[in-house]
Structures are given as structure tokens and as C-alpha cells.
Amino acid sequence: MFSEILGQEKATNYLQKLVRENRTPGALLFCGPEGIGKRKAALEFAKALNCEDYFSRQNGEACGACASCQAIEKGTHPDVTLVDFLYQARLNLKDGADEEELEKELAKQQHISVETVRSVTAKAQQKAALGGWKVLIIDQAQTMQGAAANALLKFIEEPPAKTVWILITSKQATMLSTIRSRCQPLLFAPLSQAHVEQLLKKHAPELENPSRAARYSGGSVTGALQAAQALALLEEGELGTAQGPAQVAAGLSRTAPLARREAQAVLDVLISALHKTWAETDEAHRAPLQSTLHKFEDYKRSIGRNVSPALVLETALMSLDGLGVKI
Numbered sequence: 001m002f003s004e005i006l007g008q009e010k011a012t013n014y015l016q017k018l019v020r021e022n023r024t025p026g027a028l029l030f031c032g033p034e035g036i037g038k039r040k041a042a043l044e045f046a047k048a049l050n051c052e053d054y055f056s057r058q059n060g061e062a063c064g065a066c067a068s069c070q071a072i073e074k075g076t077h078p079d080v081t082l083v084d085f086l087y088q089a090r091l092n093l094k095d096g097a098d099e100e101e102l103e104k105e106l107a108k109q110q111h112i113s114v115e116t117v118r119s120v121t122a123k124a125q126q127k128a129a130l131g132g133w134k135v136l137i138i139d140q141a142q143t144m145q146g147a148a149a150n151a152l153l154k155f156i157e158e159p160p161a162k163t164v165w166i167l168i169t170s171k172q173a174t175m176l177s178t179i180r181s182r183c184q185p186l187l188f189a190p191l192s193q194a195h196v197e198q199l200l201k202k203h204a205p206e207l208e209n210p211s212r213a214a215r216y217s218g219g220s221v222t223g224a225l226q227a228a229q230a231l232a233l234l235e236e237g238e239l240g241t242a243q244g245p246a247q248v249a250a251g252l253s254r255t256a257p258l259a260r261r262e263a264q265a266v267l268d269v270l271i272s273a274l275h276k277t278w279a280e281t282d283e284a285h286r287a288p289l290q291s292t293l294h295k296f297e298d299y300k301r302s303i304g305r306n307v308s309p310a311l312v313l314e315t316a317l318m319s320l321d322g323l324g325v326k327i
Helices: 009-021 038-050 054-058 067-074 085-092 099-108 114-124 146-157 193-203 210-215 221-236 244-250 256-280 287-304 309-318
Strands: 027-031 080-083 134-138 163-169 184-187
Touching: 009 038, 009 054, 009 184, 027 038, 038 054, 038 067, 038 080, 038 134, 038 163, 080 085, 080 114, 085 099, 085 114, 114 134, 114 146, 146 163, 193 210, 193 221, 210 221, 221 244, 221 256, 244 309, 256 287, 256 309, 287 309
Parallel strands: 027 163, 027 184, 080 134, 134 163
Antiparallel strands: none
16 A cells, blocks of 8 residues: 555655546656666556555555456566566577576666667557556656657657646656656655655565665665675675775676676765765865875776776775774
């Protein structure tokens, strides 16, 4: 239910209002950091619009028990389509591909392609199979490049009746202005540390120290999980010893996209630790920390430019020597 989406009351109250009134803009743009409930809110909205229980809809909610709600939960509803990298990977594979092939194809995904957009726009033009709302959700919408974004434009500008597009993005500013101007934005806020910790305990019970991960989360469950992996990498590499920088760097994944994400997560944790150390240090001794913070931002940009993540990370870790940064 919408009430399970913690920390997003303003956004969910608006979505519930649309459900109660049985109306919605033709295109919505869900904006905010990753891992704060945007995708869950989009699916809950799709459920509520199509819920078979009249009284639940009058309350702006989904019952969660009817055939429509269950089908959306399982990803089998004919009128609700969630486009993400997994959806695209499956489109790219032949029927009968096994899990290993799917995993390899999924690792390649970096952009929502024009072919994928054309596939979902074709679905948008079909009559609703169950007579309710057609809901078309595109996650990671900022990864649509020129041709893909342009292929979507006319379909989100004037969608058929009872059709709604929901674009989900963590980087609104990088999207085409023509796409943004055709969508009604709905902002989702970073979560409080307490909410992140609560969600980690519920959805990642195997995590040993959810409180520590939440401190480095940046208000995001995704950020907390990435921070937990980064912290584990730093501990396993014995950061603080002479061989630590090289060992931590050697612990990165061998797959380049994964290694870049892991290195970025480690740098994010260290930047947070540097900020904390800077705040606790008297003004006369802050200059080296300030200089290192600027360097770390450069290191993050270098990883984004496809410089070797292991090399960048080892260099960054070596620059912490003597600064007394505690993680």
C-alpha cells in the first residue's frame, strides 16, 4: 500500500488524489535519488488505478488481493508494462535463453534503446485488454539517448484516453528538455536515516550493521546497500595498513561496469568520512582535508570517464595517508 512507502507522503498523497478522482496527467516524471521508493510508488499507482475493489479505489488505494493487483505484483498484467534493463535484456534474447545468458545480457545494459521504446509505444497504442488503465513505466528514463527519447515524444504528448506514462529518473537535468516539458514532475525526497535503517531491517535482514550502512546512505536504500558493500571491501582489504590501498583496489569486480560502480561507492563512503572528519577538526588543520575532498571529486569524475577504476581507487586511498580519517 502507499502507506508502506516511507518518507514520501507528499508524493503518495497526490497519487492517491488522482486515483480517487479517476484522472491523471498523460505523463508523469518521478524525480529523486535512486532507492527512495519511486518505482514502488509507480507500481502501487498502477495497482490502485486498476484495482477491482471500488471502495479501495475511493480511498485512493489498491486492495492488493484482487486479480488485477496480484497480476501487477507478479508482472503479468496485460495493461501494465514496466520497462527497465531487465525488460530490455529479455527483449534482446531469443526465447528459451537460460538464466546465465540473461545475467550476461543484463550486465551489458547501460541505456534504454530506441528499439525498446518502439516496442513499448506499440503496446501503448493497443486497446486495454481488461478495460482499465494502461500504465507504461520506464525506469532509468535518463538513459534514453537522442533517438530513443525522440521516439517517445509524440506518444507522451497526446496519449490515448486512460493511458498514463510514468518516467522514473534520478537525473532529471540530463533528460531532453522536450521530454521534461511534456511530463508533470513529481518530486520524491531523500529518506531520513531512520527510514533507511527501518527499510534495511525489513528488506535486507542479512545485513549485519544496518545502522552503519544507513549513515552512509545519502538518504537512499540503494545507497545504503552500496555503502555496505563498499565498507566490506574496505575492511576485507585492510585499509589502514601499508598494503591496504592495493588490496582494496584488487577486490573490485573484474567486470568493468561493476568495478566502476563499486569504486564510486567506495569513494562516496570516503567522501562522507572526510566531511565528518573535517567537521570535527579545528579550523587551523582543515586545509589538507579540504584539498583531499576536492581530489576525491576529481577521482569520481575520472572513473566516470572510463579511467581504470582500480588505479583511481588505489591512488585515492593512498592520498588518505596521515589525515586520520575514520570510517
